[in-house]
Amino acid sequence: MADLYALDFDGVLCDSCGESSLSAVKAAKVRWPNLFDDVDSTVVDWIVDQMHIVRPVVETGYENLLLVRLLLEMRLPSIRKSSVSEGLTVERILDNWLKLKPIIMEEWGEQREELIDLFGKVRDEWMEKDLASWIGANRFYPGVADALKFSSSSIYIVTTKQSRFADVLLRELAGVTMPTERIYGLGTGPKVKVLKQLQSRPEHQGLRLHFVEDRLATLKNVIREPELDGWNLYLGNWGYNTPKEREEAAGVPRISILELADFSEKLK
Template sequence: MDVSAASSTSTLFALDFDGVVCDSVGESSLSAWKHGVELWPELFECERANEKKDEVLDKLRAVRPVVETGYENTILARALLENLDGYDVESILKDWPILSETLMQKWQLDRKTMVLEFGKIRDDWIRTDFKSWLQPNALYEDVPEALRFCTERRDAKVTIVTTKQARFADAILVDMGGVKIPEEDLISTTVSGEPKADVLVRLEETFNKDGASRMIFVEDKLSTLIKVANDKRLSKWDLFFVDWGYNTEDERQVAKHDYRMKLIGKEEFCGLLREG
């Protein structure tokens, strides 16, 4: 990290990627289906699977708010394809952490292996047909322009803190938005599973040693933001919960009434990047 940048930074941004900057559910769902074909061809390559594919992809969008890391989409795809008892959309939205662990054990899956395999699915897709991989991704309207403006500000520092593997976020930002974030500022917690709270602590130590900068964390996942809000080490961060992305109306209402965070729309978010 550039220490010289720390001395001139008056605002430090830490932004989630999927659901804040990028609507990637189309691509992650299709990657999950490809991953399913590789892991369980007897389930995903049969006639019944082909008939249910569109239905499963639709449901994957509906349950997207629960996904922390890409490979979870693969587990969800199989559960939805098989119509497993207790794995309807409502149950998944309510109890996914418990349900996910149950399936990982039932199907004898390893988290690190799943992460690597899911990344390989994307790498292979990108290598063979980059344009078709990009197509199901979309940067939210007006966000790329605001991000480009912010990266050119001399008084601001933009970091991306994401569970997505950094090379995929970089490809989307550059090719779809013309936005270049330095490699060291694209921080992925995918393989390590490191809490975002720990990443924010390190960012504060690096870029706000004198305590003079404003620090802004923007997230679309309420459970993540609550953990950060309750972490005493991060009391100086301004926390924002977006009203788009992968969250529910109930979650937006919780954020709206939580004194520690603020619910914002896209216009206000872009304003923060330009002037915050």
């Protein structure tokens, strides 16, 4: 029996945290210029370091902007404009992001779509000015590019990243050319909806279905949909998740914890 793999992008195929953190800092400076008046490179470096720790909470890219500003308020109390940043720690962000996010968005008067547009625009401008450095701020996980190139399975990308960025990285960094109709990016609907579409296609009938994610919350959403009971679910332990999440996932019968070497081998 042949296999179909639906793959998340960031945290499964590509370690994009360096690029997304730097892009978020650039975008935050555009969105809230006054807050960055007295911010030096030392503070920016600290924020980027902390972003690597809190990255597991990010579902959609625009959230990186919110995290940058929240971290800035934690570091510089004089600019604090949210009720939640006093005494806040990265551990509390990891544990409570779903509660914190709507609070700070309301207090800062921010709209999701506006932040999405700004984040995409800043990335586009960086790529236009210096594509090599934008690409260089990303890296594919070891073995993944070759596994994609030589896979005999049907491969689809299912990501909350904007499709054009995933496409450029696949081509320019991994050397993989994938038809654009196989990349389901931001705006194509929730991942559970995309999985339903993929399994319903006539050409996919009879295939073994596999979905690889690094976010436990996303896999839980799939489990809640009885219609998706036919999917084999995997949590990539090399991606943007925490030991606490991996421990929880290990106790869920539907979810297999996947090692990077085993993932590359499966794709081949």
